[in-house]
Amino acid sequence: MTISILNLPKLLFTTFWILGLSCFALDAIQAQDMVPERNPTHDDQDSILNMDATYNRPFMTKKGSAVAIGGYLEANAIHTIEEGLTEGLMFQARRMSIFMSSSIGKRLSFLTELEIEDGGKTIGIEFASMDVALHPLFNLRGGIIMNPIGAFNENHDGPKWEFVERPDMAVQMLPTTWSNAGFGIFGKIHHQQWILGYEAYLTNGFDGSIIDNEMHKTYLPATKANGDRFEESFGDRPLTTAKIAVKNRRWGEVGVSYMGGQFNRTMEDGLQIASDHLRLHTFAIDITTKIPVLRTEVTGEAARIYVDVPASYTQQYGNQQQGFFIDVVQPIIQKPMFGWDNARINLSGRLDYVDWNVGTFRETGTAIGDHQWAVTPSISFRPSGQTVFRFNYRYQWTTDILNNPAELSASWLFGFSTYF
């Protein structure tokens, strides 16, 4: 077996994690007293906001230990038919995430998440931050931070969702999972039925690949391929991300968020290399609610993006984007099944829409296409709150930039996602 020198850092990185986790596991076996802890922040579920999702996970911890560990795994089978053609049934190991948290000391805590996608094709630290708790309304966070744009970026764990695929808007327009090196503040306040939370961070940001990439469209996720974003900024100023969310314990939660900054450098080594400051501005709104009588859960998110695209560049890369998704989840059976005390079967549906290029062609005045719709009905089985088996059928209409007849595709997906 040969190991490419280019893979060596990745190998060392993975080995470090595996060794660390093994040591932790061995220690735990010897101690024989690992206990699950639902939420190390000790918030009750009603006061959890989407922005708390990173901390609202099932962790295992050893009694007396300051360290907790957890993770989740997602895998599925998929059969896709595009315009009558198929490459057959395929199996996908989408991702495995491992997270660890630690109470370092008084007012100091640490949380990290390592994600391994597609069996190791992508390995990265999604989150690694230290929090300094000063006051419920004012705390400090620094390290590798998940930018709080929309809700899905922070609340993306597979076991929480009834669908194998992540929402198109969240992963093909917004860059979930999007994290960067940076610092910021966050806080939360409770008053009777109401909870108000906010986050605001300055981080490194996007690079020019968002309007120069092989996806052939303005594509914020393109920057994720640039690993240097954890050590340098590609704009003259940092990326600003801020979110405010308000929740009523009966009605649900609404969040509004903004992420914006410059994605090019005008100066380098004292030389002017560009005359225009190219900026982007992203606005998102998210809702999460539950209809009490029917126990129907509704989750939705919409975003609009504005990007500076030079006038002499090609309109292939749009200067405005918009999209949304909405999930409706209806529990239909909830009772002991197969020995699981609180098993549940859900019927769900998702509507996805992304328009990567909003506007009209300068040459003809006709509408630019480059958009996609998808509907996904789903049936899912949850033996417990931490595991979900999902059976989805996704039908998708993809229209090219010229607005030619849509390309149709359908996918059958069957898979599971579970915390461990």
Next chain:
Amino acid sequence: MKPIIITSLAVLILFFGSCEHFGPPEPEEHDLLDGPIERLTIEEQKQFLAGDIAFNDEIFTVEKGLGPVFVGTSCGSCHAGDGKGHPFVKFTRFGQSDSTGNQFATFGDGRNQLQHKAIPGYEGQVLPEGAPFSEFVAPSVTGLGYLDAVTDETILALADPDDLDGDGISGRPHYNYPPDYVHYRQNSIPNGEKYIFRFGKKASTYDLLHQTVDAYNQDIGITSIFDPIDPYSGLSQDPEIGTQTINDVVLYLKTLKAPIQRDQDVPEVIAGKKIFEDISCSSCHTPTLQTGFSPIAQLSYQEFHPYTDLLLHDMGPELDDGYTEGYAETYEWRTAPLWGLGLAADSQGGQVYLMHDGRARSIEEAILLHGGEAENSRNEYQELPTKKKEQLIAFLNSL
């Protein structure tokens, strides 16, 4: 729990066993322009696939050599679905040499195509003041291998430069000097050192290698071993695309199937075809041609129906942009193949943009723009009763 287990198993069996029945159906072959000619060898199919990926999927970025100035960012951006292009990616050629010389030879890379788009940090070129110019919408690229395999002898047999038959139509081949890297066709009939050019709206390129190399260089700003001059700096540069990729794309273009006519048995279409011949549209838009030898067996000695004679014709003042290319006159255009015309809207965003610059927004508008040698046919069309006009257009839409 048994019924639940049985139901679950039934659902899974349904899932694994009948997925294909719940997906979108495959479009009819005659509704598509892409796809290879039949019975290619396995080796040819592999290379077709490589060419397909290079042509339709390879997107040029700054890192891969795009620009700094350019017109398009991929082959597919101009030829969506291998069909006719959209004005969104139309390009401009200007000020080529005429009897007074090329007064714009010092502009840009000295070539005649405007690079009006630029990567961030650069400015696209602006048309030099006073330059005559033509705008071009990209043509469909299907069936090109058949046109490539037509013999010079066949083309010359269709030519009548002095209108000896007195029908008012006097097509001539475009003789020009090929670049050094092309391989001359077997049984070529040169005129001195000039050879018959056949691709492009003014028949400005010799073969599909020449066309491909020019398009990469002038449309995307990609240099190759065949044409290492960067259109921005005018300097020689390392190749930004591999020779194998160029060869794959050339084979892909050669082996794209010919468009398949639809509704051939519909009475309206049959009647329209007769009108097409009666008013002499077919004098230039030659319905049937024959290939000669081709290294690709499936292209050798085949009869096909492109509706072109590959000759330059005087198209009259309305289509005379004052711009010349090679040895074509400003008013001369190579007869556009009409095959695939009825599918133009499927690659032009549900509308049609016809003629060389997309100025005609319907087939009728395109017919009415014909002048010069086509003036008689246009006049005859105008005198047709409405029903016959509809029949003619139904036929053209079936191509």
